[in-house]
Amino acid sequence: MIPAPFSYVRADSVDHVLSLLVEHGDEAKVLAGGQSLLPILKMRLARPEVVVDISRLSELAYVRVEGDEVAIGAATRHREVVDSADLQRDVPLLPYVASLVGDRQVRHRGTFGGSLVHGDPAADLPAAVLALGATFVIQGPAGRREVPAPEFFQDYFQTAVGEDELLLEIRVPRVPGVGWAYEKFTRRANDWAIVAVAAVDNRVALANMSMTPMRAVAVEAALAGGASAAQAAQAAAEGTSPVTDMHADEEYRGHLARVLTERALVTAAGR
Ligand SMILES: Cc1cc2nc3c(=O)[nH]c(=O)nc-3n(C[C@H](O)[C@H](O)[C@H](O)COP(=O)(O)OP(=O)(O)OC[C@H]3O[C@@H](n4cnc5c(N)ncnc54)[C@H](O)[C@@H]3O)c2cc1C
Structure with a gap:
């Protein structure tokens, strides 16, 4: 599809961007890499009057x-x-x-x-x-x-x-030498995550298990209480509200969260 018409401004400084945002309010949109914004414009989910390009700043x-x-x-x-x-x-x-x-x-x-x-x-x-x-x-x-x-x-x-x-x-x-891991589950190599888990030391965050990315606080509490990676990972779906879509339902996403969290914690502990 073709985006609705808009004016294009290539910003030459941060101050320039900010003055355009103040001038145009919610009629302006910042364009960085365009990898998400352009599909949105093409689907006409947004119809800004002005697009402010910051990609060369x-x-x-x-x-x-x-x-x-x-x-x-x-x-x-x-x-x-x-x-x-x-x-x-x-x-x-x-x-x-x-x-x-x-x-x-x-x-x-x-x-x-x-x-x-x-x-x-x-x-x-x-x-x-x-x-x-x-x-x-x-x-x-x-x-x-x-x-x-x-x-x-x-x-x-x-x-x-x-x-x-x-x-x-x-x-x-800066966390040099601190254990870390990222476990991403996809059907194809370059897809978005169906579920993903990031671990840094004993801090754990989940992708696609809620309306926002979130910390797995129940897992972190279990680890702080002395639980093993396998035990703590069982709490990975607690407090989450994943969507059901064509890739996975809520139950399967919960299962993935538990499996990927255990893998991430084991990998992080071994680094
Ligand atoms: C085929 C494809 C596959 C992808 N796969 C993945 C994937 O596997 N995992 C993944 O995480 N992402 C994936 N993406 C998304 C990709 O990471 C995008 O780069 C990212 O989502 C948006 O970055 P962008 O610089 O392109 O931002 P844009 O599309 O230019 O902007 C995105 C939004 O952020 C706003 N914005 C941008 N920069 C600023 C700023 N500095 N201040 C204020 N507002 C700003 C824009 O106004 C817009 O609303 C994929 C995209 C495509 C097209």
Whole structure:
């Protein structure tokens, strides 16, 4: 299908983006890699008057080690996350998970921040940043604010980034040497997860088990209480509300969550 008509502006700075968002309000949409936005426009699920392209803003594309964190610019491509030596050394979960996002074309165009703001509960990177305890740096007309990961994913395809705001940066703790794993269950190699589980040390996050990515708090509590990986994993579906769709029903997703959580915990413990 063909999108409804819109004006296109290639932003030349963050300030330029923000002034356009203030000027056009909910009639403006930010375009990063376009891997999710373009299908939405083509299906006419959104009909913005103005599309503001941030994909060439080099000030939003970087990976930097800063103290005990790594800062990732929102417009950093999935491919750059995969290739980052700093992330491979300090936060190896992220390059691994980014390598599983879609196919090569998607990874060359799609951005780290775009995937997170999109807020798809089936996406891979949201579960990873939840398990890592990331912080999101957001800028809008009222200034700059920092949002911790558990408050960022608010509802189905809805995050803490307002319509007149821009996600600037994601900050993740450096965790070299800490055990990690990501278990993604798909029918085909480059599909979205039917269910996925991220584990960092004893923190566990689930993809596609609810309207938002979520921490598996019952699993984490069981581990803190001394349960084995196999015992704790039995709690993986507690508090979840997965959809039933053409890929899997609720019961099967619960089963997958338990199996994948046990695998992730065992792998993380062995690293
Ligand atoms: C064939 C295909 C397969 C895929 N497979 C997977 C997969 O297996 N796993 C997975 O996780 N994802 C998958 N994706 C989605 C992919 O990860 C996208 O890159 C990602 O969802 C969106 O990133 P983007 O940069 O393309 O954002 P865009 O599509 O440009 O934008 C997405 C949304 O975020 C907003 N936005 C973007 N950046 C910002 C910002 N900095 N501040 C404020 N708002 C912003 C946009 O306005 C829009 O609402 C797939 C996509 C395709 C096309």
